[in-house]
Amino acid sequence: MTGVAIIAAIPHSAHARGVAVPAAASVLPTDLSVWGMFVQADWVVKLVMIGLLIASLITWTVLVAKHLELGRQRQSAAEFRDRLMATRSLAELDATAAAHPLVAEAREEIGQSAGALDDREGLKERLVSRLDRYEARTARRMTKGVTILGTIGATAPFVGLFGTVWGIMNSFIGIAEEQTTNLAVVAPGIAEALLATALGLVAAIPAVVIYNHFARSIAAHRAVIADSAAALLRIVSRDLSRGTLPQGEA
Template identity: 45%
Template sequence: MEAAHEFTMWALFARATITVKIVMIMLIAASIWCWAVIIDKTIQYRKARAEADIFDRSFWSGEPLDGLFDQIGADPDGPSEKIFASGMLEWRRSHRQDGGLIAGATARIDRSMDVAIAKEGARLQKGLPVLATVGSTAPFVGLFGTVWGIMNAFIEIAEAQTTNLAVVAPGIAEALLATGLGLLAAIPAVIYYNKFSSDSDQIVSGYEAFADEFATILSRQLDS
């Protein structure tokens, strides 16, 4: 029965050298960190899409823009609402006390919304460098652990002066576990990094499209 348990994950980790153990712990920690980012980004992007849909329906419901702005306030929580609020704030600030408009209002409104979009884009991208870093480095970290483990396995083989499979297999298995953990951390990180990068670009494109439409509406009011 003891031999049957020699190749469990815990047994392989326990027999590994201190260097390989450190590599394995680093890879496990990186994998947990990646999954925390993945869960957080999944929730964040889902909320961003839902908020954008709700606000889009409110914006195109026919309600006056001033009334909608008064309803959501100058410092709303939703990303789409923040972009709208930044444009409306600049719109109101561009009016003089006599009711006229200060020159360059359109450019200032566009810049204000661009800044808001950039901030929301940065929030959406936050955490993605972690996935990119783990996805690109974890296999090499795991490979380092494997090379180190195999080196020690060969040393043990030389000291035992035998190539018996019972002597060779444990050391090789311990070494390969590091590579397996590296791939276990890297594969989800790469997949979700690509997915979240694409999702982020789509969400930001939606914000930019809304800002262009909103700016067009305000421009019509300026011209009239």
Template identity: 45%
Template sequence: MNEIMLNTDAATLSPIALFLQADLVVKTVMLGLLAASVWTWAVILGFFFRLGSTRRKIATFERDFWKAEDIDAFHRLHNESDLPIARVFTAGVAEWRRSTVGGQVDRGGTRERLATAMGAAVANEIDQLSDRLNILATVGSVAPFVGLFGTVWGIMRSFTGIAQAQNTSLAVVAPGIAEALFATAIGLFAAIPAVIAYNRFSHGINRIEARLNRFADGFHATLSRQLESEVRR
């Protein structure tokens, strides 16, 4: 008989049973947190593959660029690319052409405009690359509190039930407390991967930004040397 009671209690405290036993408010909280968890994992997987692919393509582009002997030919080959480093490169070439189109070239002004144009391009690419990171940050910071709200609401409901039943035995208290705590568990289930992924992806984006800035500095130095050689002529 005791064994049957233990099995019944275990079934009552299963995740599905806890959800079905919860009231409408707690169910809404649980469903919202589950949706946030699914959304978080979709963002994580998409970002993981996107970031890895971007890093590999940037490395290939940079290697090919420094091997290229003709910058104009290389630009014609890559000016339609949507790769972040290609857009930084295109921004530098476009500013170079605008600044050197006339007969008299202002070397100092040209250098400053090149640095500004490529710096702005780097910032724009990083903004686009990190566009969905705010989703992970939001879920990571808000989900535990939403789950806590569900827990508080469920505990309040349990205490109300205890008062109505006038029975404080563990068998009466446990299901309500368990379903309340289950809301917090779901909140943590959504928040923990979001926080870990946010920190990891932020580090990856910072590395890409540093690489784009190094490329921009190197390209800027190349154009500065070309500017000096053209002025001497």
């Protein structure tokens, strides 16, 4: 009889302490998956999450597109550099090499310097200036689409943090409205808020890594262009020293 009395007293004591297990359980969301937390999140937090997902999509799109573009340009630039290094005179360049924009820049400057070819140092300075500008233009063209990765990497964590702060603020407002400190009331909102921070890191970390990868690739490609420009200057210098600069260039 004593054991029955104790068992019968347990629900009564629970209610006496104010423990409402079914009520607390009803507060918990039915779906605590990532998608469920997204659906149940505040509209501001949803916008933050959607923006971060779009930023992540842009990052991977730039990775694929820029990797293919730089891969083709690197191979072509390396072949052109090797061809110039093996050439003794402008007259020996084949049609493909002669049509390269770098050679076109040199030919244009030589043409504009007609009548002043005896001033070899002046011609070399003008060629260096023109080829440097070509290198800078090429570098700017290669960085198109890459700078956005730096922006995403720098801002995505703060955007995610904004979503987290907003979500936690709503959770504290819920505490005040419910007049309870029950963790079950605020835990789902805090989880949704922290999901925004996680998405911010998911968008930022790959963007920073990919940006640094492309920065190194572009620097290496620019070095190849600089080597090609130096090789072309040596070819022009040899032609000037021999007096065999093609008359058609002047």
